[in-house]
Amino acid sequence: MIQQVDIAIIGAGTAGMSAFNAARKVTDSLVMLEGGSYGTTCARVGCMPSKLLIAAAESAHQMQLAPAFGIQLTAGYQVDGKAVMQRVKAERDRFVSFVLQDIAKLADDQRIDELAHFIDPNTLETTSGKKIRARNIIIATGSRPAVPPMFEAAGDRLIINDDVFDWDDLPESVAVFGPGVIGLEISQALSRLGVRLRLFGRGDGIGPLQDPSMKTLAHETFNKEFPIMAGNEVQSITRTDGGVAISFIDNQGQPTTETFDYLLAATGRKANLDKINIEAAGLKLNERQQPEFNPETTQCINADGSPSHIFIAGDVAGFRPLLHEANDEGFIAGSNAAGWPNFKPKARRTPLAVVFSEPQIALAGESLAQIQARLGEEGVVVGSMDFSKQGRARVMQQNQGLMKIYACKKTGQLLGTEIFGPRAEHLVHLLAWSIQQKLTLKEILAQPFYHPVLEEGVRTALRSAASQLKR
Ligand SMILES: Cc1cc2nc3c(=O)[nH]c(=O)nc-3n(C[C@H](O)[C@H](O)[C@H](O)COP(=O)(O)OP(=O)(O)OC[C@H]3O[C@@H](n4cnc5c(N)ncnc54)[C@H](O)[C@@H]3O)c2cc1C
Numbered sequence: 001m002i003q004q005v006d007i008a009i010i011g012a013g014t015a016g017m018s019a020f021n022a023a024r025k026v027t028d029s030l031v032m033l034e035g036g037s038y039g040t041t042c043a044r045v046g047c048m049p050s051k052l053l054i055a056a057a058e059s060a061h062q063m064q065l066a067p068a069f070g071i072q073l074t075a076g077y078q079v080d081g082k083a084v085m086q087r088v089k090a091e092r093d094r095f096v097s098f099v100l101q102d103i104a105k106l107a108d109d110q111r112i113d114e115l116a117h118f119i120d121p122n123t124l125e126t127t128s129g130k131k132i133r134a135r136n137i138i139i140a141t142g143s144r145p146a147v148p149p150m151f152e153a154a155g156d157r158l159i160i161n162d163d164v165f166d167w168d169d170l171p172e173s174v175a176v177f178g179p180g181v182i183g184l185e186i187s188q189a190l191s192r193l194g195v196r197l198r199l200f201g202r203g204d205g206i207g208p209l210q211d212p213s214m215k216t217l218a219h220e221t222f223n224k225e226f227p228i229m230a231g232n233e234v235q236s237i238t239r240t241d242g243g244v245a246i247s248f249i250d251n252q253g254q255p256t257t258e259t260f261d262y263l264l265a266a267t268g269r270k271a272n273l274d275k276i277n278i279e280a281a282g283l284k285l286n287e288r289q290q291p292e293f294n295p296e297t298t299q300c301i302n303a304d305g306s307p308s309h310i311f312i313a314g315d316v317a318g319f320r321p322l323l324h325e326a327n328d329e330g331f332i333a334g335s336n337a338a339g340w341p342n343f344k345p346k347a348r349r350t351p352l353a354v355v356f357s358e359p360q361i362a363l364a365g366e367s368l369a370q371i372q373a374r375l376g377e378e379g380v381v382v383g384s385m386d387f388s389k390q391g392r393a394r395v396m397q398q399n400q401g402l403m404k405i406y407a408c409k410k411t412g413q414l415l416g417t418e419i420f421g422p423r424a425e426h427l428v429h430l431l432a433w434s435i436q437q438k439l440t441l442k443e444i445l446a447q448p449f450y451h452p453v454l455e456e457g458v459r460t461a462l463r464s465a466a467s468q469l470k471r
């Protein structure tokens, strides 16, 4: 028997649940299919447990900074790995429980706990053979770590971020591959909690930083806490009795072999499209084999170029793989599928991203390269600020970092920012909101600034850009 519905949503993560909640306002004829664990990537193995681990690490780091403030820890301090992981998991479970409460409220016929795949553009089939025919389908299947085959040599010591949040205790040592967002956050946290750590990368990339001087400073800064092998000249990976032996050329050019308890692959993520038989959906796919879609409607495009009845939302879409974007895309997809065939494009918010390292990394608006491509190299002014000289940052012993401001030379409008510095998560919000409101440097500088605060550093960067505008 075939279940007939208006809307079928594949995946009950942040995007899928957001889509479900939006669509439910219009129709009860909908079903959500979840083939893995309920609770969302964010709450189970992503945003929340990683920030919990980082919070413990920040606490340990404060102890390390204390003597420089004149505070002696006469008895020293100890990281209790079991207690750290117990809190991480207990708080994580609390966040997950809220999601599970929402899932429990779904009607039985609105929820199928199975993997689903397309058999034609309007029909899904589950692992047990159930068939669902839907007027509209929303793909919200998320992403998973992309693990290069060479890491398989680490055998049972090869782990991904999910495994870290299952630990009962902290290990002695970890080799992390991938200095992107996940690798950087987890590496610094584990290192600050006393885990021997080495981070292997490829080239000079570090997190999402794009400015060359910031990348250099970030490498220097993080290298003081744990070694980063930017060139990733790894010669072999071997599972040994003691763990994983990695042979590599170190930063001094010396062949070195070091053994670790685990090899953590943080080398990027890939869309969960391979198990949904996307070819049967009749969609136009891009060079990465992901459906082409309009980010303002989340509507996919048929292979013949016509608009599809299928929508895509969240990490699987590959547009901006972040929590608030998954939530927005889910809402747009759910509303549009429910309103089908009548719906309007919804403007997307100003891009905003934060990496919870210390110093933090934060980006908002367009990158310098994007602005230069749009306005030409002469069309943009770049303001900068050095946190090493910033008063409040120095007071707090957090005076490391740089900040860049990108503005339109002709209009003075703020277009983008890149920050590597203390509490960038807060500073970047002020600037993202200003970009979204299309404020000019002059308008932002007319706002009040207190003293002594980090925002005075933002004012310095804004003034630096404003001084280059034509009067
Ligand atoms: C370690 C880590 C830290 C992060 N930290 C942050 C952060 O601090 N801030 C931030 O903004 N973002 C962060 N992110 C990113 C954020 O977690 C994701 O952008 C977000 O969770 C994506 O939500 P989603 O709904 O697209 O995917 P998910 O929540 O993964 O949901 C997809 C669901 O689809 C299911 N599914 C897959 N295939 C099928 C199928 N064939 N049939 C049925 N069900 C299927 C899966 O089981 C899953 O439940 C982090 C990610 C990671 C991994």
Ligand SMILES: NC(=O)c1ccc[n+]([C@@H]2O[C@H](COP(=O)([O-])OP(=O)(O)OC[C@H]3O[C@@H](n4cnc5c(N)ncnc54)[C@H](O)[C@@H]3O)[C@@H](O)[C@H]2O)c1
Pocket: 148, 177, 178, 179, 180, 181, 182, 183, 185, 200, 201, 202, 205, 206, 207, 232, 266, 267, 268, 269, 320, 321, 322, 353, 354, 355, 356
């Ligand atoms: N704070 C946050 O908002 C947050 C935190 C974690 C994750 N996320 C989201 O998750 C996404 C995925 O994060 P990610 O860190 O997995 O991906 P990423 O793309 O940010 O980083 C992957 C890194 O791995 C490197 N790499 C690739 N192959 C390698 C190899 N063989 N050896 C060594 N290094 C290699 C890449 O050069 C890159 O630096 C992010 O883009 C972000 O959207 C966000």
